[in-house]
Amino acid sequence: xxxxxxxxxxxxxxxxxxxxxxxxxxxxxxxxxxxxxxxxxxxxxxxxxxxxxxxxxxxxxxxxxxxxxxxxxxxxxxxxxxxxxxxxxxxxxxxxxxxxxxxxxxxxxxxxxxxxxxxxxxxxxxxxxxxxxxxxxxxxxxxxxxxxxxxxxxxxxxxxxxxxxxxxxxxxxxxxxxxxxxxxxxxxxxxxxxxxxxxxxxxxxxxxxxxxxxxxxxxxxxxxxxxxxxx
Numbered sequence: 180x181x182x183x184x185x186x187x188x189x190x191x192x193x194x195x196x197x198x199x200x201x202x203x204x205x206x207x208x209x210x211x212x213x214x215x216x217x218x219x220x221x222x223x224x225x226x227x228x229x230x231x232x233x234x235x236x237x238x239x240x241x242x243x244x245x246x247x248x249x250x251x252x253x254x255x256x257x258x259x260x261x262x263x264x265x266x267x268x269x270x271x272x273x274x275x276x277x278x279x280x281x282x283x284x285x286x287x288x289x290x291x292x293x294x295x296x297x298x299x300x301x302x303x304x305x306x307x308x309x310x311x312x313x314x315x316x317x318x319x320x321x322x323x324x325x326x327x328x329x330x331x332x333x334x335x336x337x338x339x340x341x342x343x344x345x346x347x348x349x350x351x352x353x354x355x356x357x358x359x360x361x362x363x364x365x366x367x368x369x370x371x372x373x374x375x376x377x378x379x380x381x382x383x384x385x386x387x388x389x390x391x392x393x394x395x396x397x398x399x400x401x402x403x404x405x406x407x408x409x410x
Contacts (some may be wrong), residue, residue, distance in 0.1 A: 186210060192218070223406070263299075265288060304347075349376070359394070391404075
């Protein structure tokens, strides 16, 4: 996946109405595109092998092959794909089984748009952290696995030239760092120009998402560094 292209999603759901609603929900989250849909487990498994999506949104109760079998086949056939389960099943044994077999998240039907947005944003942060470097610190893992969602930023009226995907990338980057980072360091981590990073950082500071930490060295001008503001 090229970072500017967003994440491709395979939606496996047998109910046509639910499938269409879920597709709309997924594509309402910036950075995600439904690559294909399947109405049964066998078709979904085949499409996963052929298309290689980044993410599968998987139902459990389906004809031909249920979601549990599909998830097991992903592992058995070494199909490298991340999976979020969306199902009406709410018994603890089923949920435990899906998580044990590799599901990253589990959403119980019926659900609200906010819940799938949260799951996709968390997935976005997860992938961004692992794409940036070959090693990950304990602090970065703690942010990804244990912390709640990052602060929300009003993205409907972003200044001209700023986009939501890059904005979220920078929030994730700052939030996962152990020490305050400069605009140059953030730009290098994300893969954008320093002047562009500075525009995003200025906006996030004014929005209260990050805080400015001015550091003075022995020689030369002070360096502006930025740290996530949890309050």
